[in-house]
Amino acid sequence: xxxxxxxxxxxxxxxxxxxxxxxxxxxxxxxxxxxxxxxxxxxxxxxxxxxxxxxxxxxxxxxxxxxxxxxxxxxxxxxxxxxxxxxxxxxxxxxxxxxxxxxxxxxxxxxxxxxxxxxxxxxxxxxxxxxxxxxxxxxxxxxxxxxxxxxxxxxxxxxxxxxxxxxxxxxxxxxxxxxxxxxxxxxxxxxxxxxxxxxxxxxxxxxxxxxxxxxxxxxxxxxxxxxxxxxxxxxxxxxxxxxxxxxxxxxxxxxxxxxxxxxxxxxxxxxxxxxxxxxxxxxxxxxxxxxxxxxxxxxxxxxxxxxxxxxxxxxxxxxxxxxxxxxxxxxxxxx
Numbered sequence: 001x002x003x004x005x006x007x008x009x010x011x012x013x014x015x016x017x018x019x020x021x022x023x024x025x026x027x028x029x030x031x032x033x034x035x036x037x038x039x040x041x042x043x044x045x046x047x048x049x050x051x052x053x054x055x056x057x058x059x060x061x062x063x064x065x066x067x068x069x070x071x072x073x074x075x076x077x078x079x080x081x082x083x084x085x086x087x088x089x090x091x092x093x094x095x096x097x098x099x100x101x102x103x104x105x106x107x108x109x110x111x112x113x114x115x116x117x118x119x120x121x122x123x124x125x126x127x128x129x130x131x132x133x134x135x136x137x138x139x140x141x142x143x144x145x146x147x148x149x150x151x152x153x154x155x156x157x158x159x160x161x162x163x164x165x166x167x168x169x170x171x172x173x174x175x176x177x178x179x180x181x182x183x184x185x186x187x188x189x190x191x192x193x194x195x196x197x198x199x200x201x202x203x204x205x206x207x208x209x210x211x212x213x214x215x216x217x218x219x220x221x222x223x224x225x226x227x228x229x230x231x232x233x234x235x236x237x238x239x240x241x242x243x244x245x246x247x248x249x250x251x252x253x254x255x256x257x258x259x260x261x262x263x264x265x266x267x268x269x270x271x272x273x274x275x276x277x278x279x280x281x282x283x284x285x286x287x288x289x290x291x292x293x294x295x296x297x298x299x300x301x302x303x304x305x306x307x308x309x310x311x312x313x314x315x316x317x318x319x320x321x322x323x324x325x326x327x328x329x330x331x332x333x334x335x
Contacts, residue, residue, distance in 0.1 A: 008206050010083060011082050011083055011198075011199065011202040012223070014086040015195045015198050016195070016223055016224065016227040017086075017090060017227075018086050018089055018105075018109070018195055019192060019227035020231035021093045021097070021105075021231060022093065022105045022194075022228060023053065023230065023234065024097070024231040024232065024234040025096070025097050025105060030049040031046060031048070031180055031184070033180070033250055033254070033255030033258050033259055033289070034176045034177065034179075034180040037173065037250050037254075037255045038173070039172075039173040039176035039177060039180070039252055039255065040180065046233055048177070048180060048181055048184060049180070049187075050184075050232040051229070052182075052188065053184050053185070053187055053225075053228050053229050054225050054228070055185060055188065056184065056185035056187065056188025056189035057188040057224060058222070059188075059189040060189060060193075060270065061215045062193075062270065062271070062276030063190055063270060063276050063278050064194070064197040064200060064214075064216050065197065065214040065276065067113075067194055067278060068201055068204070068214045069130065069214055070129075070130025070134060071114060071126070072113060072117040072125050072126055073127065074201055076117060076121050076125050077202075078205055079206065080328060080331045081113075081328060082113075084116035085115070085116045085117075086109075086112065086198065087112075087323075087327045088112035088116070088323040089109040089111075089320055092108040092112075092319065093105055096312060101312045104282050104313060104316055105280070106191070106280040107316040107317050107320070108316055108317075108320045109320075110138075110317065111316060112323070112324035113324070114126060114321055115320065115321030115324035116327065116328040118325065134277060135317075137269055137275075137278070137279050138278075138279060138283065141265055141266075141279040141280070142280070142284055142287030145261055145262060145283075145284045145290075145291060146288070146290050146294070149287065149290070149291025149292040149295070152260060153254065153295035154295045169252045169253075172255070176255050179255070179256045179259035179260050179263065182260070182263045183266075186267050186281075187281045188228060189266075189267075189270050190266050190269065190278060190279060191228065191278075193216075194278055195224045196220050196221060196224045200216045200220065203217070203220075249300070254292050257288075258285065258289045258291075259288075261291065262285045262288045265279070265288070266281060
């Protein structure tokens with residue numbers, strides 16, 4: 001095998017490893033609310049999330065194409081750049097998972113890609129318009145989650161406020177199974193496409209795919225979908241505890257409202273014509289939980305935990321950018 005072929009194999013392996021880690025890192029997004037309210041057993045919740053992550057990942061390729069064309073110019077991307085970006089994102093995901101901090105895999109990957117490309121070419125390599133659009137979506141989407149979560153929870157409280165707590169909990173525990181499945185599908189439809197886009201960039205860099213063809217090949221779609229589903233099946237219990245109980249003590253109706261809110265926001269970003277934007281499922285779900293909790297009362301939300309999460313969100317892109325630039329520098333010296 002040629003050195004170019006070996007580099008491509010490494011890229012594919014790292015991209016699938018990132019997807020696998022993303023799966024268990026972000027399992028909490030889809031199932032934290034249903035597990036914390038005991039609507040689903042942990043085992044059933046994880047298997048539900050894994051299955052629907054897989055189906056969602058095969059749904060479309062719009063987000064993958066955004067990753068290919070809107071961060072950096074594909075013609076300047078080399079295998080070393082992609083490897084450095086993936087190493088940075090994987091390292092950050094593992095670090096935040098170890099400490100149980102819900103951070104954004106999307107931020108980590110985008111920051112890594114930008115940092116590695118800048119280390120190679122300079123800031124001129126960045127597509128500022130496309131990158132600005134992506135960053136705006138990453139920032140605005142959790143804010144929309146907060147507002148929409150507040151509205152949906154207030155609406156549910158208005159329509160179901162006269163029901164007894166036991167009857168309400170029983171009904172919404174069943175509804176949570178549906179909402180958790182819907183969120184898992186949307187998570188797969190958005191998050192798995194990021195690795196698809198990265199592998200597609202590597203194929204273009206290797207001359208195996210035309211720069212005019214931005215959609216990932218079928219084998220890339222299946223490989224990324226399976227990797228994310230496998231990672232989801234492995235679970236991410238540390239982050240589940242943070243998402244499911246440390247932000248706001250959830251009841252079944254709250255969990256349903258948060259999942260429904262998150263699904264609407266992610267679905268809109270993924271499939272709406274002209275958007276196809278990568279968003280952070282972690283940020284959206286966290287924002288939705290905060291909005292739902294605020295609908296009960298503002299003091300019900302543990303804002304100290306939210307503040308710690310916000311710090312992690314703010315530092316993710318600059319940290320992964322710097323780490324990716326360092327990785328690229330080392331790789332450029334030894335390869």
